[in-house]
Amino acid sequence: MLEPIILGFFEEMYFVIQVFIMISIISFILNHLGKGLLSIILIIVMFYVVFILIPAISIGAFMIYTLLMAGVSTLFVDFFFITAGQPGQQQQQGEERPDVLGTDVKERQKQLQHAHHASHQAIGMLQGLLKRGR
Amino acid sequence: MNSKGNVIIFILIAFAAVLLLPPLIITVFPAAKYLFALIMVFIIWSTVRGYLGDGILTYLFTGILIYFLVIKWLTVTSSLFVFQILLGVGFGSVIMWGVGTRFR
Numbered sequence: 001m002l003e004p005i006i007l008g009f010f011e012e013m014y015f016v017i018q019v020f021i022m023i024s025i026i027s028f029i030l031n032h033l034g035k036g037l038l039s040i041i042l043i044i045v046m047f048y049v050v051f052i053l054i055p056a057i058s059i060g061a062f063m064i065y066t067l068l069m070a071g072v073s074t075l076f077v078d079f080f081f082i083t084a085g086q087p088g089q090q091q092q093q094g095e096e097r098p099d100v101l102g103t104d105v106k107e108r109q110k111q112l113q114h115a116h117h118a119s120h121q122a123i124g125m126l127q128g129l130l131k132r133g134r
Numbered sequence: 135m136n137s138k139g140n141v142i143i144f145i146l147i148a149f150a151a152v153l154l155l156p157p158l159i160i161t162v163f164p165a166a167k168y169l170f171a172l173i174m175v176f177i178i179w180s181t182v183r184g185y186l187g188d189g190i191l192t193y194l195f196t197g198i199l200i201y202f203l204v205i206k207w208l209t210v211t212s213s214l215f216v217f218q219i220l221l222g223v224g225f226g227s228v229i230m231w232g233v234g235t236r237f238r
Contacts, residue, residue: 016199019195023186070221078227078231
């Protein structure tokens with residue numbers, strides 16, 4: 001009973017989307033070429049493509065373009081990349097939190113300074129020994 | 135049920151409630167239909183005029199869209215209009231967050 005209503009609704013929504021596609025295309029052509037014979041020819045060609053030649057592909061491409069322009073890609077980035085690496089998830093799995101304060105880097109720098117100092121001392125001692133040997 | 139399940143259920147309930155709000159308002163207050171229709175006509179007119187400027191094509195496309203979106207399917211269009219407003223104020227992030235708490 002509801003099937004004709006639902007199918008009719010979707011058919012009409014397809015037509016509405018095609019109208020929106022034509023509005024976008026006409027606006028694009030008029031902005032770039034102005035009002036002229038070439039614009040009219042291009043608009044007629046695009047009308048044929050959108051409504052008759054490949055309506056399904058046109059609707060799909062326009063929907064993807066509209067969703068991307070509306071910011072759906074940022075939602076996917078939020079979901080797959082940003083929230084996927086939150087520290088709360090790692091705490092739940094019993095792992096240690098990553099060090100974000102840089103204390104491990106400071107420790108490494110101190111160790112490097114100590115090693116540098118020790119190497120200088122060793123070089124000085126070697127030079128002293130060589131001088132004594134002469 | 136754990137707290138993660140509660141979050142996603144509450145978000146879905148809020149989402150459905152907001153989408154059902156315009157039809158409910160129209161049912162309770164039939165005069166609200168004209169208010170929604172006026173808003174939709176204004177939005178369609180301003181959108182098409184923004185694309186095409188003043189001209190015969192603007193009237194043509196506005197007429198077609200008003201017939202289908204306002205006269206024939208006003209309840210659906212008003213729900214989608216509310217949904218668009220919610221997406222504009224960041225409701226999509228809330229949905230993604232709720233879904234993320236469930237599936238992570």
